[in-house]
Amino acid sequence: MTTSHVPSEGNNNFSVSKIVDLFRPIFSAFRTPAGRVGLPLVLLHVGLAALGGLLAPYSPTDFSDLQYASPFTASETGTIPHILGTDQFGRDVFSRLLSGARSIIVISAVGSILGVAIGTAIGMISGYIGGKSDEVIMRVADGLMSFPSLLLALLVLSVSDSLAWLDGISSALATSKEPVLVVATMAIVHSPRVARVLRSATLSIKVQEYVDSARLRGESAIHIIFREILPNALPVLAVEGSVRFSYAILLASSLGFLGLGVEPPSPDWGAMIADSRSILTRAPWVPLAPAAAVASLVVGVNLLTEGIRDAQQLPSELPE
């Protein structure tokens, strides 16, 4: 540390250090066995989502005559063999898997981040303010939570045709309507659950004396909630975000399975399982490959959650 003090330096670093702080609990999971397995698994999937389409050896959508080819069959058109074989239309399963990673991960991530953000804000504000409004907000959250999430998603998607303004949003985002709706559904489904957890964290933090001190300084409620309480709720937030992400993946693939995700013929893991479930006995690799992909991602995320939980509660203090 230097003795010459440059206070502005601290301010410039403010946003960067803030973002680093936000991810610190997640990377802390690497200290635990569960995190050491989970974190690389998740990062692998995220890497595939970013680069998957580029790495794909074949077009994920083009049909070919080589149908039901078993894994590692030599290709007719390219030099690279069909690592995971081909499906009933002769498409390369491996390429479809790589290309499909992006949609499921991006949709789940955006959906869960949105849900966590909304839930965090609602939960913390509700918990901090307390009283009657807290009671009302939490009862509304209970109501939303009691509605089966898949059913809610189906409902949202089925009424979407009548909503013209949706077209505007989706075209602005250069995508079809469905992903936007799936993301919105995830936010609606997850935010009450996140709100609950963050509310209870806020309730236990807001009685701390440093929060009293901030009130005595005359800080605004927004400052207290986001500057004093939020940093202390980050470990909870990290665990909760991770849990929500894994549920979001399951929801996204379920919707894909029901044909409500990405429009065909774009590859989608859920849709891939649905399309090929009839050929499970003839070419088991076709449905099993996307199923394994979903499973490994969810397991990875759950292990990461476990790791964060352990790392954040790791007792490292010694007796006197």
Next chain:
Amino acid sequence: MSNNNNQHESTTPLLEIKNLGVSFFTPRGTVRAVRDASLTVNRGEVVGLVGESGCGKSTVAYSIMGYLPGIVQVDGEINYDGNNLVGIDESELEKLRGNRIAMVYQDPQTSLNPTMKIGPQMEEVLKAHLDLNKAEVRERAVELFDSVGLASPDTIGERYPHELSGGMQQRVVIALALACEPDLLIMDEPTTGLDVTTEATILDLVVDLKERVNAGILFVSHNLGVIARVADRVTVMYASQTVEESSVSDIFAKPQHPYTAGLLSCVPRPPTAEGITPRLKRIPGSVFEARSEAGNECLFAPRCPIASTECHASAPQFIEENDRTVRCFFPEKVSGDIWGELRPRREQEAEIDSVVLTAEDLNVRYESRAGKKYILFGEQTESSVRAVVDANFEVKRSRTIGIVGESGSGKSTTARALIGLTPKSSGKITMNSDELAPNVGNRTHDQRADMRIVFQNPTASLNPKLPIKHAIMRSLKLFSEMDDGEAYSEARRLLEAVGLNPDYIERIPKELSGGEQQRVALASAFAANPQVILADEAVSALDVSVQAQVLNLLLQNQQDEGTTFVFISHDLGVVRYVSDEIMVMYAGHVAEQGPAEMVLAAPSHPYTEALLSAAPEPDPEASPSRIRLDGAVPTMREKFSGCFFAERCPRKIGAICDTEEPPEQTGESSDHVIRCHIPVQELSISIASLEG
């Protein structure tokens, strides 16, 4: 228990620890929790083991029991009845624990099983260790409950731990420890979590046990007053080493290690005969860390006022000479004066001018929600709790009012009402002739800036995730309207003013010690240059040497800035040291208030008298007064008649105490108020002399 070691008794001490070393190996390096500790305990004597937090005294106690967690290395000898316990089998140690060596811990709540009644818990212990039939077990249990002074010993076994007060719980724990008539009883801070009045009764019990049971007691405590009360011999620890060992009277009268002398001069003492309160001395620097590797030098040398080159060049040994053992090269040089001359607490008496803060008929109720526990359902809630009832006081500029009382007396609630964290229910709070709103949110910027608070627990009052500059700089920015740069340099200046390295500014609270954290809290309270500072148990969690530093900082600030203090503490010694006026609170009511010297002298409210006689003095010659209170502070509900103190009052005069509110009586001067039915003339005669 059969005693087959009578032949040893005269020659071998019951417990003899020789050059004990305990190291914990952790991922973050080796911790030398005990470097070199030696002590002996004989049958029928209480040995006090005293030291500040982190000095390894508890680790010594735990290593006797073999309770050491993690990867640990133990060196040296722990000779119990002539047998070395270091390195023996777990199964052999198991035979000793409970049977021959028993331990009493600090928190009785964690020692007792909350889901089991007291009786079965005791019977469980007796069955495990002694060969008795059912009737004998029951009989023995009652006997044990009786021996620790529990009221109605034959029925108390039917109660659960939560139905007992803290003092009664600790008695049960002691009874459990005595179950098998152990030869050695280890007590680790057994009274630290208890109120002074309860503490006094437990200490009486320890003294009584020593006389009744032929056991050796190792009594671990950080509190010199407690040690003075119970111990026959004292061993002092510093930086994981034992530094001095001698009889209790010698330790307090003629300490031979400079650290012991320093500790003693940090304890607030009653004013001298001339009415001068001596200023506390301070030990500079901080404790030698258990993580650091010790070189070949005296570990206390960096802080020692009489250290010479010899002290830095070689390490003194713990050697016996003329019946005392001390780890110092120059024990003959040690006296109280090495820590500086005796100075009066205040350099000059402040000019008393204006009244800064007044409270008129201050009342705080904890309202229960309208009828039902939840909005529409739930059981009917009890009537509201009266936390503060009709408190009236005023504090002048540059003066200090001390509020003293046990936990549950409403003293902290008073502070929270003054500052607006717990809104008052009625009454008036005025600061500089401005009436203050009940809630801090409704007060003006200037009003908030002029009254600041320091809480008890610095770890809780600093945000653990933010650097310490946050609290200080935010105060400066909000109250003094400084920009970032100004606030930053001012924050550094404030840290320096409270005796901290200004480079600590970027650290998070976890990287500082408790005393350092509390100084940060002080710096942020001083930041707005307030007129009034409320200190809510601000030094209660600190070690005695750190406490002295913080108290001196507060007094310095008062002298330099003319700050007014409201000083809240359960520790009468500390309150007596800082206060010009004292207000004694009990169950939300003001029992007695007035100028400090009048409150502390007769005539006194019976509660003040009990508090005074319970407060442990760091002086083994002080005659223990016999006024003891049983039970705990009651909770005041809305429907209440009679005197607030009647339930526990040792001087209750009759039915009038249960039916009528006590009148306000004045003592020597009109500002000395006592709320009691007993006429002032009678109150002038202390209960102790009445009995004698």
